[in-house]
Structure formats: C-alpha cells, structure tokens
Amino acid sequence: MNSAEPARQGSLRERNLALVARQVIDAAEPLSRADLAAMTGMTRATVSTLVDQLVAAGILTELAPVARSGPGRPAVPLAPAARTIVGLGLEVNVDYLGVRLIDLTGAVVDEIVLAENLRGSPATATLARLGQLTRDIITRAESRDMRVAGAHLALPGLVDTGSGVLRIAPNLGWSGIEPLPLLGLPDGLPTAVGNEAKLAALAQLWGCPAARRTSRTFLYVSGDVGVGAAIVIDGELFGGGHGWSGELGHVTVDPSGPACRCGANGCLERYAGKEVLVDGVGLDIDVPGDVLADRLGAEDDAARAAVDTAGTALGQAMANAVNLLDIDRVLLGGVYTGLVPRLRPAIIAQLESRVLAAPWAPVWIDPAPVADHAALTGGAVTVLRAVVDNPMPWTARQARTVPV
Numbered sequence: 001m002n003s004a005e006p007a008r009q010g011s012l013r014e015r016n017l018a019l020v021a022r023q024v025i026d027a028a029e030p031l032s033r034a035d036l037a038a039m040t041g042m043t044r045a046t047v048s049t050l051v052d053q054l055v056a057a058g059i060l061t062e063l064a065p066v067a068r069s070g071p072g073r074p075a076v077p078l079a080p081a082a083r084t085i086v087g088l089g090l091e092v093n094v095d096y097l098g099v100r101l102i103d104l105t106g107a108v109v110d111e112i113v114l115a116e117n118l119r120g121s122p123a124t125a126t127l128a129r130l131g132q133l134t135r136d137i138i139t140r141a142e143s144r145d146m147r148v149a150g151a152h153l154a155l156p157g158l159v160d161t162g163s164g165v166l167r168i169a170p171n172l173g174w175s176g177i178e179p180l181p182l183l184g185l186p187d188g189l190p191t192a193v194g195n196e197a198k199l200a201a202l203a204q205l206w207g208c209p210a211a212r213r214t215s216r217t218f219l220y221v222s223g224d225v226g227v228g229a230a231i232v233i234d235g236e237l238f239g240g241g242h243g244w245s246g247e248l249g250h251v252t253v254d255p256s257g258p259a260c261r262c263g264a265n266g267c268l269e270r271y272a273g274k275e276v277l278v279d280g281v282g283l284d285i286d287v288p289g290d291v292l293a294d295r296l297g298a299e300d301d302a303a304r305a306a307v308d309t310a311g312t313a314l315g316q317a318m319a320n321a322v323n324l325l326d327i328d329r330v331l332l333g334g335v336y337t338g339l340v341p342r343l344r345p346a347i348i349a350q351l352e353s354r355v356l357a358a359p360w361a362p363v364w365i366d367p368a369p370v371a372d373h374a375a376l377t378g379g380a381v382t383v384l385r386a387v388v389d390n391p392m393p394w395t396a397r398q399a400r401t402v403p404v
C-alpha cells in the first residue's frame with residue numbers, strides 16, 4: 001500500500017490492529033493496554049477496542065491482573081494466545097522429512113520428523129507422503145479446536161517463490177517441479193514454498209523472542225550436505241531478484257578445486273559441506289549432526305584438519321559477503337551449530353585478514369539460537385507472521401469459532 005494515500009477507515013483499522021498485535025507479540029514482557037497506548041500514540045479507548053477484537057479472534061490473551069503500586073485498577077498483561085491459531089512448517093531435506101505445528105506463543109504443538117536418506121528419491125511420492133503426514137497433523141489440531149492458518153514448505157534448492165516452482169535441488173536430485181500441488185493439502189489452506197536456509201534464518205528472527213530483539217541484521221550460514229545462507233537486514237530477509245540470494249555454498253574458494261554438483265569447481269560446499277566433514281573423520285553421511293559434532297570436536301589430527309579446512313573455507317567465503325554487505329554478525333546453523341568454538345578461530349583469522357573494515361568492525365560468530373530443524377520452525381512462524389501482519393480476517397471469524 002502506498003502510505004501517502006489517504007487511509008480509508010477500514011484500512012486504518014487494519015493497520016492499527018496489526019500494530020497492536022505486533023507490539024504485544026514482539027514485546028520482551030507482557031504489555032498492558034496503557035503500555036500500548038503510550039507506545040502507539042493511540043487513545044486508551046481505541047487501544048482497548050483493538051485489543052478486545054484481537055483477544056476475541058484468538059490472537060492475544062489476557063493474563064492474570066497485576067496489582068499496581070499506585071492508584072487505579074490492576075493492569076491486565078497481554079500475551080500471544082496459546083493453541084488457538086497455528087502455523088505449519090514442512091520440509092524435505094536430504095536426510096529427513098518433517099512437519100512442525102507452532103502456535104502464536106512460539107510453542108511446538110505437534111511434530112513428525114522422519115530421518116531417512118532422500119537423495120534421489122522420487123519427488124512425487126516423497127511429497128505425497130509428506131502431505132499425508134501434514135493432513136494427519138491438521139486433523140489432530142482441528143479436533144483440538146485449533147485453526148490452521150497455512151503451511152510453508154522448505155526445500156534445499158532454488159525455489160521461484162513467485163511461481164512456486166523448484167528450479168533445482170541438487171542434493172535431492174530434483175528439478176523443474178511444482179511441489180505444492182503434489183502435497184495434496186486441503187483446498188483453501190494457504191500454502192507457500194521457499195528455500196530452507198532462508199526459512200531457517202527467519203526462525204532465528206521470529207522463532208526466538210530473545211534473538212528477535214537483538215539480531216535484526218545478520219548472515220545465517222547453515223551446514224548440511226549443502227551450505228545454505230540467508231541475508232537478513234534490519235529484520236527483513238534480502239531475497240534478491242528471484243529469491244535466490246544466499247547461495248554461499250557455491251561461492252568459489254579455489255577455482256582449481258574439486259568439481260561441485262553445480263558444475264563449477266572449488267565451491268565452498270566442497271570444503272565445508274557435510275560430505276567432506278564426514279569423509280575427513282571416517283563417518284557415514286547419514287550420521288546425526290550431534291554425533292558428527294562430537295567426533296569433530298575430538299582432539300586428534302583428523303578432526304582438527306577437517307574443522308580447520310572447513311573453517312578456513314567458510315571464513316574466505318564469509319569475508320566476501322562481509323566486504324560486500326557490511327554485516328557484523330554471523331549465525332551458524334545445521335551441523336555447524338555445535339562446532340562454533342572449533343570453527344571460530346579459523347573463520348576469524350580469514351575475516352581479520354580479508355575484510356577491509358575488520359579493525360573497526362569485528363564480526364561476531366555465534367551458534368544459531370534456533371538449531372533443531374530450524375527450517376520447520378521458520379516455515380511455521382512465517383505463516384503466523386502473516387496472521388499478525390493482517391489480523392483483520394481473523395477478527396471477522398471470531399463469532400463462529402471462539403466460545404463466548
């Protein structure tokens with residue numbers, strides 16, 4: 001919407017509803033109606049009307065009143081509502097497929113994650129199976145009076161977010177498919193598909209209240225078979241022209257290096273991807289991330305060499321990103337999460353020698369706060385964020401679904 005346009009009464013109410021919902025959901029501590037009036041500049045009466053609508057819609061809830069030290073009625077703290085409106089995150093990755101259901105408080109309400117090797121699996125059958133798991137979770141949620149706001153599917157590849165086409169997922173061996181219709185989800189359920197690293201980055205922003213308030217600009221780098229990344233600037237994902245930004249795994253580390261699945265040579269993935277890490281310490285590719293992290297954390301030459309190679313290559317690729325983008329925080333996810341203390345020295349050494357601004361702007365390298373299947377959380381919280389950004393349709397449904 002063009003903000004210079006005169007606001008219709010309806011659109012003003014829509015925006016104010018969203019403003020109040022966002023303030024409560026993003027707040028560090030529960031807010032009262034008086035707090036909201038002070039923060040938004042709206043009158044206490046206007047805030048009260050909007051809050052009442054959001055409570056009736058099942059977006060906010062009132063907590064037990066807190067006695068004030070001064071005169072006046074006790075303040076009623078407001079918080080996101082639990083187990084009312086819920087979002088679904090779905091994912092197919094090379095070694096698992098899963099569904100996660102999350103409510104507006106950020107709690108995981110239901111989840112199914114199946115560990116299996118899906119490299120080269122048939123897309124149609126795999127997505128149909130994921131769709132069945134999802135329908136089972138929807139049925140369970142609806143039987144407990146929860147309303148499912150939508151589903152967001154994460155895939156490890158280039159997704160054209162406009163058309164919903166997966167162009168290529170090299171490590172699954174999938175290309176040129178439209179995944180959403182293959183899920184067979186109920187008609188009318190809003191669905192979307194996106195890249196798993198970008199959704200995992202959004203999990204760090206919206207799936208973790210503490211991080212949401214401190215890390216609004218960061219580079220998220222996730223290690224799995226591929227190395228995915230996402231750029232988040234001032235709380236917004238930078239997708240690029242097609243939503244395809246962040247392919248850090250295919251940044252060149254050595255033009256004469258080993259061949260990569262993408263067709264080029266010496267990509268970061270060939271030095272810091274999971275295949276190289278497990279090879280370095282003699283493990284199988286299907287090893288769980290925590291077992292791999294334990295092995296790579298061991299004090300022996302093989303573990304040290306594998307981590308140093310990965311850390312140096314990551315640092316080289318990150319230095320290019322930091323020189324271009326002036327980002328001073330990197331969150332490491334996937335198999336890197338548990339390896340941050342081991343990876344950090346090699347990464348920092350590269351950043352210090354390659355980033356022009358390094359003496360004046362040190363780069364913080366931290367484990368991602370949401371580490372466990374973060375793309376599932378990212379998909380679900382993206383669905384819920386759309387509810388919070390546009391609560392009006394939910395207030396219209398209150399009479400039918402919310403007991404009086």
Ligand SMILES: [Zn+2]
Nearest residue numbers: 250260262267
């Ligand atoms: Zn490559």
